[in-house]
């Protein structure tokens with residue numbers, strides 16, 4: 001495999017946030033030929049990236065491309081930028097955008113979210129927070145998601161991802177920049193499904209971690225993954241996603257990767273909870289971002305508003321709140337009805353098919369009006 005290029009020929013790209021995923025994505029872009037500048041909060045990290053071509057805290061053992069540079073000056077990082085990639089913890093996005101806004105006021109750069117959380121308090125997806133704070137044309141915004149454990153990709157293991165934007169042209173442009181010999185990007189225009197896939201699989205990965213920590217085996221895990229995908233689909237579809245997006249890389253694909261891998265921070269956080277550590281202990285022990293912990297409450301609030309049942313996510317919340325013994329976690333809660341919805345129909349719609357019906361109606365209306373979608377993953 002020969003991903004390296006000597007001289008950058010692609011777009012000028014800036015990555016805001018030099019943690020594990022931001023730095024890995026910077027490497028993906030640079031190996032694809034983009035001229036990449038990393039913005040790091042800490043000057044010493046910017047210096048390490050510039051001089052040693054390393055990010056030893058977040059990506060130990062990885063050599064970064066020689067063409068990649070870094071700065072801790074926000075304004076410098078954005079000079080002449082054509083694509084801005086955002087990779088900070090979701091709960092800090094809004095404050096970061098406030099600093100970015102004046103610097104991007106005259107720019108028509110594309111803005112791409114690499115994050116997999118929703119904002120506490122508002123329940124907004126990251127692309128919605130970006131739109132609110134930058135007040136830019138939504139067609140300039142894209143999101144990236146998929147089974148993308150940073151360290152595996154930094155080691156150049158072949159991986160696929162989805163780039164999604166309301167605008168097909170934006171999705172295509174970003175997908176071209178974020179593509180190289182070990183990273184393959186597909187496009188779609190279902191931003192809602194793509195973003196929620198990444199957020200929701202984190203919550204199921206926490207549940208799987210809990211099960212691992214308790215010491216339960218593969219049957220319990222397979223049951224939770226399968227029922228978890230049903231919950232993810234029901235929730236996302238009720239909130240406007242296309243159901244097939246959840247069957248693709250940004251849904252099922254990411255769910256498998258995150259639930260299976262000890263590299264996953266959400267999975268790790270769950271494992272600690274399953275071993276009996278309290279939520280506070282887990283937060284103290286986590287050195288990196290585990291988005292699922294902050295997304296549980298806003299997701300359950302949105303689920304209540306959309307009248308979607310999420311029994312597994314409810315149980316994760318109860319374990320986090322110390323209100324449920326991790327050993328009691330199960331693929332579904334006991335309900336009045338002996339048969340959980342979905343196993344009867346094999347579709348898994350918690351509302352008896354209403355969400356799927358509404359989604360199909362939407363898709364039908366879209367095609368009838370000359371819409372339609374391209375580039376499925």
Ligand SMILES: NC(=O)C1=CN([C@@H]2O[C@H](COP(=O)(O)OP(=O)(O)OC[C@H]3O[C@@H](n4cnc5c(N)ncnc54)[C@H](O)[C@@H]3O)[C@@H](O)[C@H]2O)C=CC1
Pocket residue numbers: 017018019020021022041058087088089090092096114115116117148149150151287288289291
């Ligand atoms: N690590 C992974 O494998 C993947 C992560 N993601 C997503 O990428 C996003 C970023 O996660 P990671 O890079 O993994 O996290 P990380 O914990 O490795 O790095 C977070 C970075 O943000 C910085 N940071 C922390 N608080 C900040 C603030 N208030 N303002 C600005 N910067 C701040 C940290 O210094 C660090 O550089 C998350 O939403 C995560 O879900 C998505 C795909 C893969």
Ligand SMILES: O=C(CO)COP(=O)(O)O
Pocket residue numbers: 116146147148149150202205254257258263264265266267289290291
């Ligand atoms: O999103 C990821 C893989 O696709 C990374 O998962 P974690 O945030 O749980 O490490």
